[in-house]
């Protein structure tokens with residue numbers, strides 16, 4: 001307990017000291033209040049944040065050292081001045097409206113530029129609140145200020161990096177489009193001469209079949225084969241370049257009807273068993289692209305397969321891919337399988353794991369599938385081991401539209 005003690009000496013009429021009178025006053029409460037005030041004032045003074053108190057007209061009543069020095073001042077030289085000393089005349093309307101907002105709503109939060117004594121400017125994050133006395137009467141505004149120069153610099157750098165990235169992406173997209181157009185034109189222009197070579201070679205072979213020696217017949221056979229492969233390559237390239245990677249006419253597809261149609265139009269060899277899942281959800285896709293995807297996957301499942309019977313399973317399941325609910329179509333075969341080393345590579349144009357003598361093809365089928373899947377905003381992966389068959393999985397978003 002803290003006490004205030006006052007003592008007085010009481011004397012008799014002739015001046016002889018008789019006794020003391022002591023007044024002891026308990027001042028613990030006042031002491032505690034003083035200590036609290038001292039603590040608060042050193043906290044404010046030593047805070048690493050710039051703190052200032054102004055009256056309701058904007059006259060500076062107090063600033064801590066950090067606040068004053070942020071502006072290149074000493075606290076004593078600015079007390080009593082208007083807070084306009086921290087701002088350029090052009091900023092004053094903003095300051096006035098910040099004061100009005102604080103008075104009206106009780107607080108204000110915002111980025112405001114501040115001026116140093118030497119005239120240089122720095123961006124600050126200002127948080128103000130209304131100061132009230134014990135009777136709730138507004139008596140001033142307390143503001144905390146943080147210099148956000150570094151944050152602003154990082155923001156600018158990030159923004160610049162974003163802009164540069166966007167420019168690069170646009171350039172890349174342009175270059176890609178140009179390349180695709182180029183491939184399209186070349187493939188288109190090669191189509192007619194290749195078809196003519198193929199037809200002429202066919203005619204020659206039929207007309208001269210009887211009179212040719214075996215080596216000559218072999219030459220002509222080779223010419224026909226090469227021309228046919230050239231034709232297939234050009235057709236596949238044209239199919240690939242025709243897929244417009246940027247847009248698809250997405251619609252809900254009744255999969256039962258679609259698959260019935262699809263398998264009716266596919267001419268599968270007799271030794272192929274196809275097992276199709278009974279129940280299918282309505283998929284959001286474009287029919288043409290879905291047909292291209294399944295056609296390529298199923299013809300590969302038949303081609304790269306030495307079993308008898310060749311077995312193909314087709315189904316659909318739900319799967320969460322990167323937090324997006326998807327329908328995942330799978331195409332499973334009991335074929336030759338694929339070494340995991342090549343699981344990425346096979347989706348690139350012209351990538352083949354076998355010679356033309358082993359398995360015919362152009363190496364474009366899976367590139368078509370990948371581009372079609374990407375156009376439908378989906379993704380593709382494969383699970384396979386040599387000799388164990390392969391399963392291709394295509395994930396398509398359950399919904400392309402917000403709920």
Ligand code: ADP
Pocket residue numbers: 296300301304333335336337338346347351352353354360361362363364365366367390
């Ligand atoms: P292509 O079928 O014309 O060779 P693709 O782009 O369709 O070209 O396939 C690329 C390669 O991936 C094929 O050459 C083959 O080696 C491999 N591949 C694709 N599908 C299968 C499959 N179902 N089973 C085994 N290998 C496959």
